[in-house]
């Protein structure tokens with residue numbers, strides 16, 4: 735099997751794994767939000783909002799790092815349809831890392847509620863209060879989260895297929911390496 739010619743930059747790898755943990759946590763916190771009421775719901779929401787906004791800030795840093803560092807190439811023996819699937823799924827993951835927090839922020843704004851990240855830190859509203867817009871964005875946040883869950887599962891399966899079945903160095907390129 736041919737191997738990719740380098741590794742992701744250390745900062746790109748750090749951001750990848752840090753954000754992977756944060757996003758997986760967010761998906762479960764979101765599921766917990768949907769399934770709970772009372773004090774626990776409030777507690778989870780107070781965790782969900784700042785963590786989501788941190789993801790939004792980190793994805794901006796991550797895109798900057800991506801376009802200013804060298805990317806390893808995929809193995810030359812991968813079918814072009816697989817290469818296309820890898821590229822499209824990465825694009826989708828970046829789009830969702832950006833869209834989910836923005837939609838979350840926008841939906842609280844559209845609800846007319848203050849967008850509080852802590853008891854003293856408030857974000858400005860990014861949309862005027864409007865019940866119709868809120869209803870649309872509330873649904874959009876749920877469906878985008880489902881799509882993220884699904885894409886992350888496929889991404890995980892593909893990464894393990896590279897690491898355990900093809901053993902072609904793609905998983906390694908995100909796990910370790912000096913360059």
Ligand code: HEM
Nearest residue numbers: 760761764765767768783786787789834835838839876879
């Ligand atoms: C990567 C970022 C995010 C992910 C993966 C995510 C995921 C989720 C999920 C899975 C749910 C449950 C869906 C449902 O109830 O149908 C949810 C609900 C919610 N999210 Fe997010 N979210 C993110 C960012 C944000 C941000 C930045 C905010 C606000 C600043 C936000 C605000 C909310 C609110 C208000 C709810 C509804 C809570 C309730 O049931 O009362 N989310 N989110």
Ligand code: HEM
Nearest residue numbers: 753754757758800820824827828886890893894904905908
């Ligand atoms: C929420 C979870 C995750 C997200 C949002 C995510 C996102 C991404 C993105 C956007 C890329 C493309 C990097 C680039 O070319 O700019 C990537 C690459 C990669 N990820 Fe993840 N990832 C997640 C979890 C995981 C997990 C759990 C694994 C392994 C078990 C993994 C393994 C990899 C590998 C091996 C690559 C390199 C693929 C390549 O060179 O084409 N990721 N990830």
